[in-house]
Amino acid sequence: MKEGINRSGDPILQIEDLSINFGGVQALLGFTTSVFQGEIRGIIGPNGAGKTTFFNLLSRFYKPSRGKILFDHQDVLGCKPHQILALGISRTFQRSELFNSMTALENVLMGLHIYEKAGLMSAAIQFKRMKEEERHSREKAEKILEMLELQELRDVLVNALPFGQQRLLDIGRAIVSHPRLLLLDEPAAGMPYAGKAKLAQILLQIREQFKLTILLVEHDMKMVMNISDRLTVLNYGRIIAEGGPAEVRNNSAVIEAYLGKRKG
Amino acid sequence: MKSSTRMIVLVFLVALLLFPLFMETYFSYVLCIIFIAVINATGLNLVTGYSGQTNLGQSGFVAIGAYATALFMTRMGIGFWGALPAGGLITAFVGLLIAIPALRMRGLYLALVTFGFAAITEMILIHWVSLTHGPDGIRVPSPEIGSFAFNSDLRMFYLIFAVTAFMVYMAKNIVNSRVGRAFISIRESEIAAQAMGVDITRYKIMAFILSAFYGGIAGGLWATLAMFISPDAFGVVESIIALAMIAVGGMGSILGSIIGGALLSFLPEILREAREFQELLFGAILVISLIFLPNGIVGLHDKIRRGLAK
Numbered sequence: 001m002k003e004g005i006n007r008s009g010d011p012i013l014q015i016e017d018l019s020i021n022f023g024g025v026q027a028l029l030g031f032t033t034s035v036f037q038g039e040i041r042g043i044i045g046p047n048g049a050g051k052t053t054f055f056n057l058l059s060r061f062y063k064p065s066r067g068k069i070l071f072d073h074q075d076v077l078g079c080k081p082h083q084i085l086a087l088g089i090s091r092t093f094q095r096s097e098l099f100n101s102m103t104a105l106e107n108v109l110m111g112l113h114i115y116e117k118a119g120l121m122s123a124a125i126q127f128k129r130m131k132e133e134e135r136h137s138r139e140k141a142e143k144i145l146e147m148l149e150l151q152e153l154r155d156v157l158v159n160a161l162p163f164g165q166q167r168l169l170d171i172g173r174a175i176v177s178h179p180r181l182l183l184l185d186e187p188a189a190g191m192p193y194a195g196k197a198k199l200a201q202i203l204l205q206i207r208e209q210f211k212l213t214i215l216l217v218e219h220d221m222k223m224v225m226n227i228s229d230r231l232t233v234l235n236y237g238r239i240i241a242e243g244g245p246a247e248v249r250n251n252s253a254v255i256e257a258y259l260g261k262r263k264g
Numbered sequence: 265m266k267s268s269t270r271m272i273v274l275v276f277l278v279a280l281l282l283f284p285l286f287m288e289t290y291f292s293y294v295l296c297i298i299f300i301a302v303i304n305a306t307g308l309n310l311v312t313g314y315s316g317q318t319n320l321g322q323s324g325f326v327a328i329g330a331y332a333t334a335l336f337m338t339r340m341g342i343g344f345w346g347a348l349p350a351g352g353l354i355t356a357f358v359g360l361l362i363a364i365p366a367l368r369m370r371g372l373y374l375a376l377v378t379f380g381f382a383a384i385t386e387m388i389l390i391h392w393v394s395l396t397h398g399p400d401g402i403r404v405p406s407p408e409i410g411s412f413a414f415n416s417d418l419r420m421f422y423l424i425f426a427v428t429a430f431m432v433y434m435a436k437n438i439v440n441s442r443v444g445r446a447f448i449s450i451r452e453s454e455i456a457a458q459a460m461g462v463d464i465t466r467y468k469i470m471a472f473i474l475s476a477f478y479g480g481i482a483g484g485l486w487a488t489l490a491m492f493i494s495p496d497a498f499g500v501v502e503s504i505i506a507l508a509m510i511a512v513g514g515m516g517s518i519l520g521s522i523i524g525g526a527l528l529s530f531l532p533e534i535l536r537e538a539r540e541f542q543e544l545l546f547g548a549i550l551v552i553s554l555i556f557l558p559n560g561i562v563g564l565h566d567k568i569r570r571g572l573a574k
Binding site: 059061080081082083084085086090091093097098099100101102106109110111113114116118119120123124125126130133134137173177 | 434435437438441442443444445446448449452453455456457458459460461462463464470474516
């Protein structure tokens with residue numbers, strides 16, 4: 001856990017009364033929270049609690065029925081999905097949404113799309129500036145692959161990569177653009193124990209190195225309790241608890257949501 | 265490109281350039297047909313193979329490019345060197361107009377809309393007699409540079425070769441660039457593409473415009489090679505054939521466009537005498553390749569390599 005997250009200034013992410021329903025199902029209701037710079041915020045809750053829905057709202061894949069999202073004082077809801085990364089919000093996906101027919105390196109290069117400028121003409125004619133840009137991007141992408149120990153797999157197509165490495169690559173693709181907020185949707189799902197430990201270490205490392213704020217949706221309680229500074233617990237679309245790991249672990253509403261109500 | 269690959273390509277190109285000098289003039293004509301098909305298949309592959317947007321309207325683009333080039337030359341007296349790119353650009357503009365409804369649709373619906381576009385284009389060519397001379401067609405003059413006229417198949421061969429090489433070179437560069445990666449990302453996962461900041465609307469439009477431009481240039485070249493155009497050369501079946509070319513050669517591969525374009529435009533020439541046979545063989549090749557080579561002939565390479573590795 002990291003000490004000294006400054007909670008006195010403005011939060012980097014402010015969410016107010018965020019709500020959405022899908023045909024009568026209230027997937028998220030009155031979601032309100034503040035996340036501070038440098039924080040790792042675990043978002044937990046039983047299946048169907050609204051965790052991924054929350055990420056999809058932040059990514060603008062869904063439109064909320066009401067509420068506000070401010071990221072660094074900018075109105076996230078005023079953006080289109082493809083403009084979110086430029087704000088500094090990046091994400092990974094629960095089910096792999098990697099670009100399967102591309103190599104590992106090309107996937108990471110996609111993360112740099114918005115920082116490259118080559119248009120159709122300069123790409124077609126291979127202007128010098130464009131070649132320079134491409135070389136520069138490749139260097140950046142290679143560095144990320146090295147950091148994740150994926151450099152050997154640089155030219156391997158994604159669908160030939162082992163599962164655990166696909167998950168790491170998803171993270172690499174998300175951070176190569178140096179976002180300020182990273183949304184991780186179950187990064188440890190399906191990983192072996194050793195993979196999870198390594199993943200936790202990588203997350204702590206990239207937080208330092210990239211000055212990241214991280215929202216972490218994760219079912220692996222040990223991992224999420226270990227690395228989160230604070231946790232937000234959802235159940236049936238509502239926040240039922242929020243606080244530090246120890247606080248949340250002993251919260252009766254949380255225990256009830258996970259284990260059911262104690263009889264008698 | 266690796267230097268060994270580059271060497272092979274170079275040798276192949278030089279051999280190709282010298283080849284017609286030693287052959288009957290008919291071979292030059294056949295090679296021209298092949299080149300034009302390659303340009304067209306390359307364009308179609310950008311939108312369908314790379315970007316994943318079904319396009320069954322490619323014959324409409326070829327038709328518009330052919331007629332625009334021909335009309336610029338005959339009605340407005342613009343030389344071939346202005347008329348061809350102008351024809352390509354007009355077709356690209358039509359591609360933009362097609363892309364707008366296409367953005368709201370995918371799969372089967374997109375296939376139907378683009379197919380409808382090709383069918384309507386054919387109808388317009390037949391019935392707008394004052395512009396197109398309807399079924400009577402238009403005679404198209406040969407390209408010229410000063411007093412040098414490209415009035416033989418051998419001369420046209422070198423012209424079309426140069427244009428094809430340039431068009432393929434540009435396509436190859438595009439697919440290996442940021443733009444090409446954005447195309448592929450849309451095909452693979454629209455949501456991940458958006459999360460990477462790809463403006464998918466913009467890139468889908470761009471892919472359609474490119475496909476149309478390539479089709480238009482192919483059409484313009486065809487008009488001047490054939491020296492006569494009429495609507496029956498631009499039936500909707502040509503759209504299917506173009507799609508078959510990239511399916512057989514390899515979706516999402518420039519080399520696949522070349523191989524598929526060459527193969528499926530060469531076949532009808534060797535089967536000229538037996539038309540009913542031709543269509544049979546055509547269908548058989550398509551079915552066989554779809555079953556056994558879902559990634560086209562270029563996919564064979566990977567298949568063999570994996571087979572050897574076992």
